[in-house]
Amino acid sequence: MSAPEDTAVPETPGIHDAEIEQLFGAGGALGGSVGSYRPRHSQTEMAKAIASAIANQGTLIAEAGTGTGKTFAYLVPALLWGGKVIVSTGTKTLQDQLYTRDIPTVRRALQAPVSVALLKGRSNYVCHFHLERTLQNGRLTAREDVGYLREISRFVKTTSSGDKAELSQVPETASVWNLVTSTRDTCFGSECQYYQDCFVMKARKEAQQADVVVVNHHLFFA
Structure with a gap:
């Protein structure tokens, strides 16, 4: 009997994968609201992983290089399906950027009825x-x-x-x-x-x- 060939087990699609593909696509909500936006495969895949982690109430550690578009990748699933979300930054500059620019931009693009607060010590x-x-x-x-x-x-x-x-x-x-x-x-x-x-x-x-x-x-x- 010959040994069975190794076969890759396909990953189970996330329940929000189709929505993520549409939102991050060229004709999606982000493209229509952010003038400089362009679809990036790595950004879309990161957003899918985050959406799946939220849906499964799991833990995800993600690392991505400069230019991936990490901010939008986690904000989109967080604002749509995250429930109560705490975004913790390492710098004050990024905290202010998220609160005053990035989150309002994504919220407006998604028409997501979420409230946002800024909290410091x-x-x-x-x-x-x-x-x-x-x-x-x-x-x-x-x-x-x-x-x-x-x-x-x-x-x-x-x-x-x-x-x-x-x-x-x-x-x-x-x-x-x-x-x-x-x-x-x-x-x-x-x-x-x-x-x-x-x-x-x-x-x-x-x-x-x-x-x-x-x-x-x-x-x-x-």
Whole structure:
């Protein structure tokens, strides 16, 4: 009896493969909404793998080179079939890019009714209590810091997020931020007189209610 020939076992098609092919194809939703978009086989295959992992509630570790189009490859299945999704980035630049550009672009192309929230660590948000205390102390001696504090005081009256990254007039590295933000040890939590207006609590509440949350694993614990 002759030995049987080795035969490759074909992979089982994912339940969303056909939809992925259509969405990432030349005439698909992405091509019609993103001017510079062009179909890439590796991107489509990565999106299929991610969609299958979501459908099967499995785990997937994917590595792809520059030019693959990784962002769209994971955003499309995540926004369509991911349920509650947390996207964690390694840089603040990518976090901001995802929140302000990539996710809105994909959401618009797919017409996906998902809500999105941006979440950072508490030291990235102005603290009403520490700001008020710093204003009352009046111990700042450097003219630059006095000017920065004035800008932050104005900012708090107009911002809805309290995210210091939105105040371009004050560098994120300015030392005055340490006086007007809180840490885990200096936050009074629900006992704070400003708890109802707290920007950290507001951001966390929005994150709990959102379908997609964009975090930066460096800033999240800061």
